[in-house]
Amino acid sequence: MKRLLVGTAAAIALAALGACAGGMDGGESGSVARGTIGFSAMTLKNPFFKIIADSLTAEAERHGFDVVVTDAERDVNRQSQQVDNFLASGVVAIVLNPVDRIAIGPAVRRANEAGVPVFTSDLQAVADGVEIAGHVGTDNYQGGLLAGEAMIEALGEAGGEVLVLHFKQANSCVLRVDGFRHAIGEYNRDRTEGRIEIVAELEGGGLRDEGYRAMADGIQAYPDLAGVFAINDPSALGARTALEQAGRADQVRIVGFDGEIAGREAIRDGKIYADPIQYPDRMGVMTVQNIVRYLDGEDFERVHLIPTELYRQADAEQDPTLD
Amino acid sequence: MPEDVGESAAGRWRRKLLDLLSRNLSVVVLALLCLISSVATWREQNPITSRSGAAVARQVLEACPAPCSVLVVARDTEADRVFARAIEEGLDDSGVRIAGRVFGQPRDVRLELERLAGLDGSLDAIATHRIASDWGPVRSAGARVFSPRSYYWPTFLTPRNLLNVVNQNADIAIIALGMTLVILTAGIDLSVGSLLALAGVIAAVAAQEWFGGAAASPAGLLAAMLLGVAAAALGGLLSGTMVTAFRVPPFVATLGLMMLARGLALILAVGHQRRLVGGGAEGTPEAVRVDATAFAWLGNGAVLGVPNPIVLMLVLFIAAHVLMTRTMFGRYVYAVGGNVEAARLSGVPVTAVLLAVYCLCGAFTGLAGIVDASRFEGGRPNAGELYELQVIAAVVVGGASLAGGRGRIAGTLIGAMIIAVIQNGLNIAGVASYEQKVVFGALILGAVLLDRLQPKIASRRARMTRGSTPTPVQ
Numbered sequence: 001m002k003r004l005l006v007g008t009a010a011a012i013a014l015a016a017l018g019a020c021a022g023g024m025d026g027g028e029s030g031s032v033a034r035g036t037i038g039f040s041a042m043t044l045k046n047p048f049f050k051i052i053a054d055s056l057t058a059e060a061e062r063h064g065f066d067v068v069v070t071d072a073e074r075d076v077n078r079q080s081q082q083v084d085n086f087l088a089s090g091v092v093a094i095v096l097n098p099v100d101r102i103a104i105g106p107a108v109r110r111a112n113e114a115g116v117p118v119f120t121s122d123l124q125a126v127a128d129g130v131e132i133a134g135h136v137g138t139d140n141y142q143g144g145l146l147a148g149e150a151m152i153e154a155l156g157e158a159g160g161e162v163l164v165l166h167f168k169q170a171n172s173c174v175l176r177v178d179g180f181r182h183a184i185g186e187y188n189r190d191r192t193e194g195r196i197e198i199v200a201e202l203e204g205g206g207l208r209d210e211g212y213r214a215m216a217d218g219i220q221a222y223p224d225l226a227g228v229f230a231i232n233d234p235s236a237l238g239a240r241t242a243l244e245q246a247g248r249a250d251q252v253r254i255v256g257f258d259g260e261i262a263g264r265e266a267i268r269d270g271k272i273y274a275d276p277i278q279y280p281d282r283m284g285v286m287t288v289q290n291i292v293r294y295l296d297g298e299d300f301e302r303v304h305l306i307p308t309e310l311y312r313q314a315d316a317e318q319d320p321t322l323d
Numbered sequence: 324m325p326e327d328v329g330e331s332a333a334g335r336w337r338r339k340l341l342d343l344l345s346r347n348l349s350v351v352v353l354a355l356l357c358l359i360s361s362v363a364t365w366r367e368q369n370p371i372t373s374r375s376g377a378a379v380a381r382q383v384l385e386a387c388p389a390p391c392s393v394l395v396v397a398r399d400t401e402a403d404r405v406f407a408r409a410i411e412e413g414l415d416d417s418g419v420r421i422a423g424r425v426f427g428q429p430r431d432v433r434l435e436l437e438r439l440a441g442l443d444g445s446l447d448a449i450a451t452h453r454i455a456s457d458w459g460p461v462r463s464a465g466a467r468v469f470s471p472r473s474y475y476w477p478t479f480l481t482p483r484n485l486l487n488v489v490n491q492n493a494d495i496a497i498i499a500l501g502m503t504l505v506i507l508t509a510g511i512d513l514s515v516g517s518l519l520a521l522a523g524v525i526a527a528v529a530a531q532e533w534f535g536g537a538a539a540s541p542a543g544l545l546a547a548m549l550l551g552v553a554a555a556a557l558g559g560l561l562s563g564t565m566v567t568a569f570r571v572p573p574f575v576a577t578l579g580l581m582m583l584a585r586g587l588a589l590i591l592a593v594g595h596q597r598r599l600v601g602g603g604a605e606g607t608p609e610a611v612r613v614d615a616t617a618f619a620w621l622g623n624g625a626v627l628g629v630p631n632p633i634v635l636m637l638v639l640f641i642a643a644h645v646l647m648t649r650t651m652f653g654r655y656v657y658a659v660g661g662n663v664e665a666a667r668l669s670g671v672p673v674t675a676v677l678l679a680v681y682c683l684c685g686a687f688t689g690l691a692g693i694v695d696a697s698r699f700e701g702g703r704p705n706a707g708e709l710y711e712l713q714v715i716a717a718v719v720v721g722g723a724s725l726a727g728g729r730g731r732i733a734g735t736l737i738g739a740m741i742i743a744v745i746q747n748g749l750n751i752a753g754v755a756s757y758e759q760k761v762v763f764g765a766l767i768l769g770a771v772l773l774d775r776l777q778p779k780i781a782s783r784r785a786r787m788t789r790g791s792t793p794t795p796v797q
Contacts, residue, residue, distance in 0.1 A: 090454075100609070100699075294428070295429050
C-alpha cells in the first residue's frame with residue numbers, strides 16, 4: 001500500500017516533470033539572440049487573437065526573438081499574473097491585449113517600475129499613470145461608421161428597427177457602437193420616413209453562445225426587427241443561428257465586425273450582409289516592428305490605428321483565401 | 324505484503340521512514356515540485372545589483388584604464404539606479420572619466436550619444452547591464468561595452484518569482500482556510516467565488532459613494548472594506564441557516580447563494596456605473612473603480628518587502644491553526660464532521676458550530692475579496708469566477724476528506740502552495756493553459772484517490788502497531 005502511495009506521488013511529479021520539460025523544449029528551441037517577448041492574449045478561443053499571436057510570433061522569430069504566448073482567458077487577474085511571471089522570467093518586452101482597460105493598470109505599473117516596456121494591441125489600456133510604449137489597433141470608431149453605412153445600405157429605403165449585440169466590457173466595442181450610432185443618427189437627421197431605430201443594446205459577450213442567447217431573447221422582445229449589428233463575428237454568427245432557428249433569417253439583416261474566416265464565409269453565403277474588416281495579422285507584425293524600433297532607440301508612432309474596410313458579398317466572391 | 328514487521332533494525336527504519344513520508348505526503352510532493360520547477364527553469368540570470376555594478380567597474384578599470392571615458396547606461400528603475408551608482412563609485416578616483424549617464428530607454432541612449440558626438444572627446448566604453456547591452460544604440464555606439472557576467476540559476480528560485488507564487492495565490496489560500504472548516508463538517512461552500520466578487524464590489528461602491536471617493540480617509544476606506552467583509556460573512560450565515568434550520572444540503576444551499584451573490588455584485592456594479600454617467604444610459608459591468616489611492620495598499624503594498632496579501636494570509640493561517648488545534652471550538656468542528664449524532668449526544672452545540680463555520684468561511688472569503696478589489700483598484704463583479712473549484716482543490720490536495728472529520732489547516736496551506744507551484748512552474752516553463760488544465764485535473768483525481776485509500780492505510784497502520792500479522796488489504 002505504501003508503495004502505491006509513493007508511486008502515486010512519483011506519478012504526479014513525473015506528470016508535472018513531463019509537462020515542464022515539454023514546455024522547456026518549446027522555450028529554448030529558438031536561440032535567445034535578442035531575448036524573449038511575453039504576449040498575453042485576451043482569449044485564444046477567438047480566432048482574431050490567435051491571428052495576432054501567430055503573426056506576432058512569426059515576425060518576432062524573424063527578428064531573432066523568442067515569444068511566450070499566454071491566454072488570459074478574459075480574466076484580468078490571470079492576465080496580471082501573466083505579466084508578473086513575464087517580469088520574473090526577465091522578458092525584454094511585454095505585449096498585451098488588455099482584458100480590462102482600467103483594472104490591468106496596477107500590473108502595467110509594475111512592469112513600468114521594472115523597466116520592461118509594455119506594448120498593447122487591439123485594446124488600449126487607459127488606467128492612470130501607466131506608460132504604454134506603443135499601441136497598434138483598429139480604428140474602431142471609423143469601423144463603427146462603416147458598419148452604420150453597411151446597415152443603411154442593407155435596409156434600404158424602408159429603414160426599420162435595429163438591435164445591437166454589444167460587449168461593453170471592451171472599449172473597442174464601445175467605440176464601434178458609438179461610430180455606428182453616429183452614422184445612423186446622421187442618416188436619420190432629415191427623414192421622417194424610412195428611419196432606422198436602434199431599439200436596444202443587448203450583451204452578446206463577443207462570443208458565439210452568448211450572442212446566440214442574446215439574439216434569441218431579442219427576437220422575443222422585438223418581433224419587428226429588421227437588422228442586427230453585432231460587434232464581432234462570433235456574436236454575429238451566434239445571432240445568425242438564433243435567427244435561423246426562429247425562422248426569421250430572411251427578414252433580419254446582420255452586420256458583423258472583424259472579417260475573420262468564418263465571418264467572411266458567412267458573408268459569401270449571404271448569412272451576414274457585410275463586415276468592416278480588421279487586420280489582426282498587421283497588428284502582430286507592426287507591434288513587433290515597434291518593439292524593434294523601441295530597442296533600437298528609433299522614434300515611432302506611439303498610437304497607430306489601422307482603418308477598417310467594408311467587405312461585402314461581392315468581395316467574398318473574389319476572395320482567394322476562401323475556397 | 325512485502326514489509327516485515329519488527330524484523331530487523333533496518334526494516335524498522337525503512338518502515339518509519341515510509342510512515343513519515345506517507346503521513347506528510349503533501350510536504351514531500353511540494354518539495355518534489357519545487358525541485359522539478361527549479362530544474363525546469365534553469366536559466367541565464369542577468370544580475371542588476373550593486374555588487375554586479377562594482378564588478379563592471381573593475382572590468383572597466385582592467386580593460387580600459389585612465390584616461391578612458393565611459394558612458395553609464397541604465398534604465399529608470401530603482402535596481403538600475405543602485406547598479407549604476409555602484410559602477411560610478413567603483414570608478415571614483417581612478418582617473419576614468421564619466422562622459423555621461425543615461426537612466427531611461429534605448430531612445431534616451433541614442434539622444435545621449437548624439438549629444439556626446441556633438442562635444443569633442445571620444446567615448447571609449449559603455450558600462451551597463453546585459454539587458455541594455457543588447458539595445459541597438461549601445462551595440463552600434465562604436466565603444467567597448469562592459470556588462471556583468473550572467474550566471475545560471477533557476478528562475479523559479481529567484482526571490483521575485485517566489486514572492487509572485489505565493490502572492491498570486493494568497494487569495495485562494497485565504498478562502499481555502501475557511502473552506503477547510505466547512506469541509507471538516509462534511510459540508511461544501513460553492514458560493515465563495517461570488518461572495519469574493521460581492522465583497523469587493525460592496526467595498527468599492529461604499530468607498531466611492533459613501534466614504535468620499537478620491538478624498539476618502541483611511542478610516543473611511545477601512546469602514547468600506549469591513550462592510551464588504553461583513554456582507555460576505557452575512558452570506559455565509561445565510562448558507563449556514565439554510566443548512567441547519569432547513570436541512571438543505573450544503574451543495575444546494577451554497578449553489579443558490581453562488582448565483583444570488585454574483586447577480587447582486589453585477590447589479591451593484593452596473594448601478595454604480597449608471598449613476599456615474601448620470602442615470603438614463605445603461606451601465607456596464609466594468610470594475611467599480613476606487614479613486615482613493617490608499618485603497619490599493621492592501622493588495623499592492625508590502626511590509627518589509629513581503630507583499631501584504633502574503634502577510635494577511637500568514638496571519639489568518641496562524642489564527643485558523645490556533646482556532647482548530649487549541650480551542651474547544653476546533654474540537655467541536657472535528658466532532659461534528661466525524662459524526663453529527665454522536666456530537667449532538669455528547670453535548671456539542673451542532674447548530675451553532677455549523678452556523679459559525681459557514682459564517683467564518685464567508686468572512687475569510689470577504690477578506691480575499693477586498694484583497695482582490697484593492698489589487699485591481701476597484702471591485703470587479705466578474706472576480707473569482709471558478710474560484711470555488713480551485714479552493715476546494717487546494718483543500719482536497721491538502722489532505723482534507725470531503726467526508727468530513729479529517730483534515731488540517733496546515734495541510735490546506737500546503738495544498739494551496741502545491742497548486743500555486745505547479746501553476747507557476749507550468750507558467751514560467753511556457754506550458755499552455757490547456758495542458759495546465761489536464762495537469763490540475765489529474766492532480767485533483769490523484770488527491771481524491773489518496774483520500775479514498777486513506778482509511779485502509781490507517782487501519783493497516785493500526786494493525787501493524789499492534790504487532791499482529793498484517794493481512795493483505797485490497
